[in-house]
Amino acid sequence: xxxxxxxxxxxxxxxxxxxxxxxxxxGQGEILGLIGPNGAGKTTVFNCLSRFLPMDSGQTIFYGxxxxxLKPHVVxxxxxxxxxxxVRPFLTISVLENIMxxxxxxxxxxxxxxxxxxxxxxxxxxxxxxxxxxxxxxxxRRKRLEMARALATKPKVLLLDEVMAGLNPTEVDExxxxxxxxxxxxxxxxxxxxVMRGVMALSNRVIVINYGVKIAEGPPDEVVKNKxxxxxxxxxxxxxxxx
Amino acid sequence: MKRLYVFLALLLTIxxxxxxxxxxxxxxxxxxIFFFAYIGQSWNILTGYTGHISLGHAxxxxxxxxxxxxxxxxYGLSPWIGMFIGGGLAVIISMFLGFxxxxxxxxGVYFVILTIAFAEITRLLVSHIEALGSFSGIxxxxxxxxxxxxxxxxxxxxxxxxxxxxxxVIVTRLIETSRIGRFMVAIREDEEAAESLGVNxxxxxxxxxxxxxxxxxxxxxxxxxxxxxxxxxxxxxMNFSIExxxxxxxxxxxxVLGPVLGSFILTPLSEISRVYFSKGGLEGLHLxxxxxxxxxxxxxxxxxxxxxxQKLLNPILKLEDESK
Numbered sequence: 320x321x322x323x324x325x326x327x328x329x330x331x332x333x334x335x336x337x338x339x340x341x342x343x344x345x346g347q348g349e350i351l352g353l354i355g356p357n358g359a360g361k362t363t364v365f366n367c368l369s370r371f372l373p374m375d376s377g378q379t380i381f382y383g384x385x386x387x388x389l390k391p392h393v394v395x396x397x398x399x400x401x402x403x404x405x406v407r408p409f410l411t412i413s414v415l416e417n418i419m420x421x422x423x424x425x426x427x428x429x430x431x432x433x434x435x436x437x438x439x440x441x442x443x444x445x446x447x448x449x450x451x452x453x454x455x456x457x458x459x460r461r462k463r464l465e466m467a468r469a470l471a472t473k474p475k476v477l478l479l480d481e482v483m484a485g486l487n488p489t490e491v492d493e494x495x496x497x498x499x500x501x502x503x504x505x506x507x508x509x510x511x512x513x514v515m516r517g518v519m520a521l522s523n524r525v526i527v528i529n530y531g532v533k534i535a536e537g538p539p540d541e542v543v544k545n546k547x548x549x550x551x552x553x554x555x556x557x558x559x560x561x562x
Numbered sequence: 563m564k565r566l567y568v569f570l571a572l573l574l575t576i577x578x579x580x581x582x583x584x585x586x587x588x589x590x591x592x593x594x595i596f597f598f599a600y601i602g603q604s605w606n607i608l609t610g611y612t613g614h615i616s617l618g619h620a621x622x623x624x625x626x627x628x629x630x631x632x633x634x635x636x637y638g639l640s641p642w643i644g645m646f647i648g649g650g651l652a653v654i655i656s657m658f659l660g661f662x663x664x665x666x667x668x669x670g671v672y673f674v675i676l677t678i679a680f681a682e683i684t685r686l687l688v689s690h691i692e693a694l695g696s697f698s699g700i701x702x703x704x705x706x707x708x709x710x711x712x713x714x715x716x717x718x719x720x721x722x723x724x725x726x727x728x729x730x731v732i733v734t735r736l737i738e739t740s741r742i743g744r745f746m747v748a749i750r751e752d753e754e755a756a757e758s759l760g761v762n763x764x765x766x767x768x769x770x771x772x773x774x775x776x777x778x779x780x781x782x783x784x785x786x787x788x789x790x791x792x793x794x795x796x797x798x799x800m801n802f803s804i805e806x807x808x809x810x811x812x813x814x815x816x817x818v819l820g821p822v823l824g825s826f827i828l829t830p831l832s833e834i835s836r837v838y839f840s841k842g843g844l845e846g847l848h849l850x851x852x853x854x855x856x857x858x859x860x861x862x863x864x865x866x867x868x869x870x871x872q873k874l875l876n877p878i879l880k881l882e883d884e885s886k
Contacts, residue, residue, distance in 0.1 A: 369758065395760035403758070409751035411816075420748040423741045424760035432741075472760050 320383050322347045322476050322507040323368070323399065328377035330363055330531075337363040338531040341377070345476065350498070350508045352522035352539065354515075356552055360531035361511045362404055365478050368509075369401040370394045382475065396424060400474035402465040404481045404511070408453035415440065415449040417464055421471030436471055443467040443497065459486050463494075476507045483514040495520045515543070527551070565879045577724055581717050589716035593788065595829040596723035597781065602810040602821035603730040604777035607737065609807070610815035612770040613750030614663070615670070617803050618677030621684055622652040622775040624797035626782025628694055631702060631792060634710070636693075641711035645783040649776045655680070656775035657768060664767045678800070685798035699793035702786065711787040719788055726784060727822065730777060735818045737773070746770050750816070812859045814866025823868050831855065 324344035330337050337360045345351045353361050366372040368379055370391045379387050386394050395401075400421075409417050418439055422432035440446045443463045448456060453464060462482050469477060479498075483491050491514055498521055502508055512518045518525060518539060525542045527535040529551040535542050542548060549557065581589060605619050629651055630644030639647075659680050663673050688694050706712045713719060737743040745766045748756035753763050786792055796802060813824025835848035863870060 371754065371758070390762075391754075391757040392760050392762045395758055400760075401758050403755065407752045407755040409748055409755065411751060412747055416744065416747075420744055420756065420761065421759040423744055427741060429739065429741055429744075468755075468759060 320347070321345060321380070322349070322382060323509065324380045325364075325368070326378040326380070328364070328367060328379070329375045330360075330367055330372060331375055336531050338367065338374075338528075341528065341531070341533055343526055343533070345507055345509050346523075348502070348505060348507055349523050350502055350510070350521050352518040352525040353509065353511045353528065354513070354518060354525060355528040359528045359551075361528065362480060363531070364528070365401060365480050365511060369399065369478060395472055395474075398473070398475035399478065400469040400472045400476070401478040402462075402469050402480055402482060404484075406458070406461045406465045408456070408461055408464050408468075410454040411452055413450050414445055414453055414456065414464055417453050418467050418471045421468045425473055439467050439470050442470070442500070444493075459490050462486070470501065470506075474506060476509060477501070479508060479510040479512075481511055481513060483512055483517045486514070488516070491517055519543075563880075569875075569879055574728065581720050586716050589720050591830055591833050593716055593719045593723045594833065595825050596720075596727040597784065597788070598806065598809050598829050599822040599825035600723065600726040600730045601778060601781045601806045602808075602813070602825060603727070603734055604774050604781065605807055606810040606815060606817075606821050607734060607746075607777070608770050608774035610810055610817070610820070611734075611738070611743065611750060612746040612767055613753075614767060614771070615674050616677040616774075617674050617800075617807070618679070618681030619774075619778055619806055620798050620800070620802035621677070621681035622656065622778035623782040623785065623802060623806070624681075624684065624688070624792075624794070625652045625655065626779030627786035627792050627797050628688065628700075628782075629779075630711075630783040631700055631786050632694060635700070635703075640709045641783050641787055642709070645711075645780050648783055649779045652775040652779035653772045655684075656771050660768045660771040664764045678803070681798050681800070681803060685794045688794040688798060694794075695792065697794070699791060699796075702790040702792075704790060711783070712790075723784065723788075726781065731818060731822060733773075733777070738818060742766060742769060747816070808856055810866075812856060812867060814868030817866065817868050820866050820868045823871060824866070827867065828852070828856075 321344045326342055328341040329339050341364065353364065355361055363372065367374040370386070370389055374387070378385060381394070381397060381399055384397070386397065386399070409420065415433070415436055418436040419432050422435045423429065426432040426435060437446070440449055443466060445460060445463055445467060448460065453461065456464060466479065466482060483494055486494065495517055498508060510521070522539050524537065525539045526533060527542055527545070527548050534547045534551060535545045580592070584592070601623065605616065609615050626645065626648040629648030630641040633639040633644040633647060634641050659676060662668070663676050668676055689697050694700065704712060706714050737746070745756065745761045748759070748761055749763050749766060757763050782797070809824030809828050810821035811824070812828055813822065814820025832848060832852050835851050839845065839847040859867065
């Protein structure tokens, strides 16, 4: 059984087909990358999966269960957690309290939720700022907070939307180590990423979409050599210039 | 934090023995301070903590006042019991409002309009119901006894309203540190992000609204039995809805002590300036002064006065841990 799969997922905005007939599957314990040029429809896919956008047609299956018509908070409670591309921390409350919100959904005791949040803080490396309001964190650390909060909900699958954007190479490498660690705990990861260094290092498999259509799928090193993919990113002229 | 509790206990002790030294008029001002702190706190739970702006909270105040008074006058039911029936009614009506507002995703100004509309509709309805006194309002018969929630002098009202205020502070503090309270704050900060973490925003918004409406309604019963006169334009009026939110805004929204502090600042000011200016034949000028002050505080102390008071008292009370 796959952790997550979609059948013929489609979504239009007015006349624009953001995603058309997309099939994808994420195996249990897998790290799957979703790449594509800007505006290819990647975030729309995530928004449909996490139910923040209704899809026009198609189906989403999470561990064998149809979640197509569920509400976002129910999907999250089932174990499908997401981060937002533009991070959305709860600005006025502390870093620890941010994470506790996620932990409290499944843990009724505030004390226990606090203890769980503390161990997640250590995992993502935010313990030194645990009592600072989230508004004081710089972007790279906000991205970590965003992930920590999602992790606190005890997900089975983590949808990560460009968590590496804006990080320097050292920070990217640190994050790769962290994500591998999270993955080893049995959490499947589906990530949208432009930072190829991250995608190549992490993904077992990569799906490439352009204009909402899947154009390639396979192991990362094969996919980046795919003609259609290079064309989508760099244009036909680049290909013909290369011969 | 420990020192803060000692400090608050000290303040409370002073408030408990204060009536021994005060005359009826000053006691009356204190009753209004406590009353508005209580009502402001009730509103604060919905708007300050959960972020749904209500400009129609007079609705619940009026429901409480009218329900307990009607039941007392018609069936001789003690307002102490009628108070809770009014509270129940307020919750039912607030759930209807909340369902329309939260279920259909009314946000910001649209939710505000909904709250105003509910209060205004109720005001007009009550204005046309003969049994509730319609346009002429209801005068309460004065027959002091504990059962009737009526007392000679202001001492009993002082202690009852103090009790209301202290209970509201305790309830708010309990909510703030609870699971529900943390979800409420998450909804205020970013409703979609809260949903993405599995927080049922609809459910917790409804809970916040229900608690807020219930508490406000209890305050309505108190107010009716302190003022002895109900009029739909006052009890359900826009003025009251605005009046009751000024104190938590000035004191600090989304804080436990903000509404109390705000009431200690604004209530005496409004009272004293009212008396002062009407003696000089300038009735109404106090509202101008009051308005200017509120604007200044909102402009220059956006997060409320409480933040500054905390900073001021930090060396004595050690509110923040030194190690940080």
